[in-house]
Amino acid sequence: MKKFKHIISGISIVILIFIVVGCGDNVSSDKNEPIVFADAGWDSLRFHNEVAGIIIEAGYGYDTEQRTGSSTAVWVGIEEGDIDVHMEVWKDNLVDIYESGIENGDFQKVSLNFDDNYQGFYVPTYVIEGDPERGIEPIAPDLKYITDLPKYKDLFEDPEDSEKGRIIGAISGWTIDEILYEAYEQYGLEDTFNYSRPGSEAAINASLTEAYEKGEPWVGYNYEPNWIIGMYDMTQLIEKEDGPLAEIATQDIEIVVTKSLPDRAPKVTDFLGNYQTSSDIANEALAYIQETDSSAYDAAVKFLQENESIWTEWVPEKVAKKVKEEIEQVEL
Structure with a gap:
């Protein structure tokens, strides 16, 4: 009921304005309603929400909100128009929801946020290349492919089973865990490695x-963007040819908006259509959050302050000027 009353109030205001100033003026109630971002629970998404939110509030004059919920709840909100923007859609992890929503017109893709991500099996780079600064010698210089792992089972010894190595999987119940375990079986790693599922990320x-x-x-297992990939030098283990990880190892991570936003806030939608970053940008931001115990908002301000050449390409000059004036006042 609260939202309904708010909408009625907004309509009433518009009617009053038309009466006072006449129908010839360009009057809109768009900015009476905040633009709502999806918060499905991970930090890189929150970082992008804050970057876009600062630009939208300072540059376009809209209020913004973030609505937290499970992945299912978030997509219901987008389909029903209660959530306007999802800044980081891993569509290959939710093919059915994504494809049906696009087909039904419940939401639409407006931009490719980044496509240089990876998820799968990693090792610290020093395992392969060593780390002279830390006095670490290469101990698996020929390790490149997932199929190379059996040669190194003793190197990755399971502390609870000395006959096998241990490979850390994903969390039980995650879609990616099923895919990783399929790869583990398909490549015959069960003969030389135990697959361990931690209880949490x-x-x-x-x-x-x-x-x-x-x-x-x-x-x-790990993935990027992620603070730990931003903080540590890690190397992906890849497949020699297409296998169980091929479809999810790298993805086009998209920005999606609900069907009503382009009409309600066309200039904001245009901005979101220009928004494009990289995994490295998010990795750096997440490492900053972790190392300094900062917020996603702080990381977003830092990005905007230090990377004008990137984000000013997304917006008109007059919008960029307003955003610069806003972030110049923030001390980190």
Whole structure:
């Protein structure tokens, strides 16, 4: 009911303005309603929400909000028009939802945010190349492909089973975990490795952090953009040819808007259509958040302050000027 009353109030205001100033003026109630961003729970999405939110508020005069929910709840919100923008759509992880929504016209793609991402199995780069600054010698210089892992089972020894190596998988219940386990089986790794499922993403990163800081071997799942990839030098293990990971290893990560936004806020939609970044940008921002205990908003301000050559290409000059004036006042 609250939202309904708000809409009625907005309509009433428009009617009053038309009565006072006449129908010839260009009057709109668009900015009475905030532009709502999806927050499906991961930090790179929140970073992009903040970057876009700062530009929209300072440059275009709209209020913005972030609405938190599970992936399912978020997509219901987008389909029903309660959420306006999703800044980081991993469409290959939710093919049915994405394709049906596009086909039905519930939402539309406006931009490719980034396409240089990866998800799959990683090792610390020092395992392959060494790290002279830390006094670490290469211990698996020929490790490149997932199919190379059996040669190095002793290097990645499972502390609970010395006969096999241990590979860290994803969290049980995640779609990616099923895909990773399929690859683990298809490549016959069960003969030489145990597949370990941590209880949370934090547990995956804790395992990697402990090994990395000690300079020890580690192999397991991760993805980018992610703070840990921004902080640590990691190398992906790839497939020699198309296999179970081919469809999800790299993806086009898109920006999607609900069907009503282009009519309600056409200039904002144009801006979102120009928005394009990279995994490296998000990795750096997430590492900054982790290292300094900062917020996604702080990371967004830092990005905007230090990368004018990138984001000013997304907006008209007069919008860029307003955003610059806004962020110049923020001290980090």
